Amino acid sequence: MRETQTNRTRTNRPQTHQTRAQLAGDLLLQLGRDGTGPLHERVKRALRTAIRAGRIEIGTALPPSRRLAADLGVSRWAVTEAYGQLVAEGYLEARTGSATRVRWSNTADDGAAHRAPRPAPAARFDLAPGLPDLRAFPRRRWAEAVRAQAATVAFTELGYPPPGGHPRLRALLAASLNRSRGVVAAPEDVTVCTSVTDGVRRVCQVLRARGITAVGCEEPGWTRLREVIRAAGLEPVPVRVDGGGLRVEDLGRHPGLRAVLASPAHQFPLGTVLAPERRAALLRWAHEVDGVVLEDDYDAEFRYDRRPVAALQGMDPSRVVLFKSLSKILSPALGIGWLVAPPRWTHELHLADQTAAQPPPLDQLAFADLLESGAYDRHLRACRKRYRDRRDALVRALAERLPQAPVSGVAAGLHLILRLPAHVDTGAVVTAAAARSLLVADLAAYHATEDHTDHGLVLGYGNLADGTVEEAVRQLRAALAEASRRGPSRP
Template identity: 80%
Template sequence: MRVSQTNSRTNLAGDLLLHLGGSGDGPLHERVKRALRAAIRDGRIEVGTALPPSRQLAADLGCSRWAVTEAYGQLVAEGYLEARTGSATRVRWSNAADADERRPAAGQTPLPRFDLAPGLPDLRAFPRRRWADAVRAQVTTAEFTEFGYPPPGGHPRLRRLLAEYLGRSRGVVAGPQDVTVCTSVTDGVRRVCQTLRAQGITAVGCEEPGWTRLREVISAAGLRAVPIPTDDGGVHVEDLAAQADLRAVLTTPAHQFPLGSVLVPERRAALLHWARRVDGVVLEDDYDAEFRYDRRPVAALQGMDPSRVVLFKSLSKVVSPALGIGWIVAPPRWTALLHETDQTATQPPTLDQLAFAALLESGAYDRHLRACRHRYRDRRDALVRSLADQLPDAPVSGIAAGLHLILRLPVTVNTEAVVRAAADRSLRVADLTAYHATDARAEHGLVLGYGNLADSAVEEAVGLLRAAIEESR
């Protein structure tokens, strides 16, 4: 018999399947006891789970309340259950072997106390109330037709608002029809690479060093990822032009990862000239564009030549990767091919798209960005000061922007050993050499992210990093 739990409580054994057997299997209270014991021993009811009140379970089973209370009492005496006055009857027994199997595997790294690795915004600053209010408003006011399958390319309202927002904030030249909603930059690059391959493009130039995950996505799409040297002025366009078979390149012109540079004006112009000359396309990851602390950010490269640039962006580094909302802005030709090539592509739930659209329309998203910009600027300043005080022989590089910086270490320091020593101190940092695709790894240092680092933890985190570096000299 299936027992249905109807009232709302935390960790209740809802919709519990009990096998009571027939009347010939003994008294009902014994059968209830055996069924509950079996459910506990099989792991179908976990430790700490609250069982239904005896009156409710009796009603669900169609028996007397005494049969249930008697079964509960016997299981309490046997140590399977725990009863407290004024509280629910809860499961207290677990199979030790099963519990061990549910523990993290041997060698699995626990979450660090201090996370200085790049890739996350301040998760403490997630706009919980604004997001909850926006979702709630859409649930209560959206037309019933909105609860069907989302339209291809994303909800029209979000596409329109994104086109308007990107036009005023990033200088993007696009209409709603040029915007495709996706789940992340990774998802967007994957989809575009599949489209490129379908059009006969076999390779994509990638900044060296650069974001490892995107190189993997390009390779997984069946394309060759070609490393293109990158320095403080951005990607070397002359090295890109020297690759005769290249017609596509992936770049982060607003804030290069990991070097933290900006594509200089002469290279911006040269990159677009190259794309026109080879009838190619520039894939622009608008990474960290919102967070520039020393001046206003440069406009998106897309606005200089919308016919040759595909722009990618998501909320992962701005609000939270948990939302799974991103977008692609592409020329009409590529947008049409994109939808034609990948007709089974997933996209964020419609209600989440509408909630984000509401934040854009109300100005709440802009307010969130302004608050984050001030917070990150102050945190970066505090981190730079602490590094200068505690590690004076390790200069910082990269423009005042984004959510990470580069800590240059003396060549006498083994950066791989620093990463290990830091992990031993529950501090996560990233080795700069890990973002290289070739053996010519001239860069020596660490990539330090401060997006998800608590302000109060800066000094202690740098102190642990200093100890790890001293140990690794």
């Protein structure tokens, strides 16, 4: 009895000429029970049903008859006969020297509704925060590292990674963080995850298990982390930030608060650095309430006017959890991050989410190779110079073309704040800029409350092409002029 067969066709051919559709991949064909007709009729009905249901899109190249016959366990004649009848009925088209393709669609526009939408074109001028220079991603060095690991790694390394990440990567990360960020950590204190948001989510699960129900969050701050905290079942509590960083004295206004998320080295989005006296006060607060500080160290390596300040974690490893990832250094597409937690937390972190995703072992080992060979440090040094020069060029262009809009934030990281006059509708500026293929962010979007006076734009320069700085600022000035002509739209 042949109830159902599955077509598992494969191809290694380049698809550069297949502009209409991809080759058919795995396809479930319902051939029906024996006795419901000849095999070629059952194959024909199964294909026709799949086409009419839209499971095989217009333009899709069907597998060669010999391959489909082998996959279905039928004779090749049954498949060629089914193909021929469907060509005659108008469902398929066959051309000499080419694959048999689907030509029928139940839409009036000949299948346009079934085609995958084309991605929106990238903005010409990327001044939005959040990305490093994707053009500078070390493609060849990364590919070499992955290839080397795939060729030499022991087969035992190809299974599921151990909890916490690959031991080699954890050891190298601990050594690198101790050396470059003043972190105090042993390899077993490092947990490899997929991103900072993933790390924060994992820690929030431990916080809930310990009876902590709320987390203080910088106001303004990175919106995504507030969402992660809320999704984990904890309450994000806004705590104001000023020129000295997080206002530690405000933590006492929230009785019962025992956890706070902060970015001491370079606050997002205001670009401030936590003042030395506040660093000490924050750790005193954590001890007094038996609490913990979640330290987001997202772009601390990039300081241009002086050496970066050390991580807060090094001052008190028992009260600070440090988070880091490659998203601001190499690329968020790698999906590699890590956290450093107090030793007593490690076992809880691994038990809290035993189904948590990890970066693939080969990627972890490739990153370990970059760390061990020095390629990672060389990339960091090159990026630091590139971003410093780009920031300087952007600040000069803004001062020349927008003298009424001062820049704020320390010379660090991958973004700055452009302060705008109070009468300018920043939302209208963002919209007008987008119409000019220019991405910028409204500072107000990073506030959790309406009780603030911050007014301006967050400009990221990490992914801005060097040769477009002047033109990007010209387009921004035009967007500001257009928004001013429209007048204020807010009450």
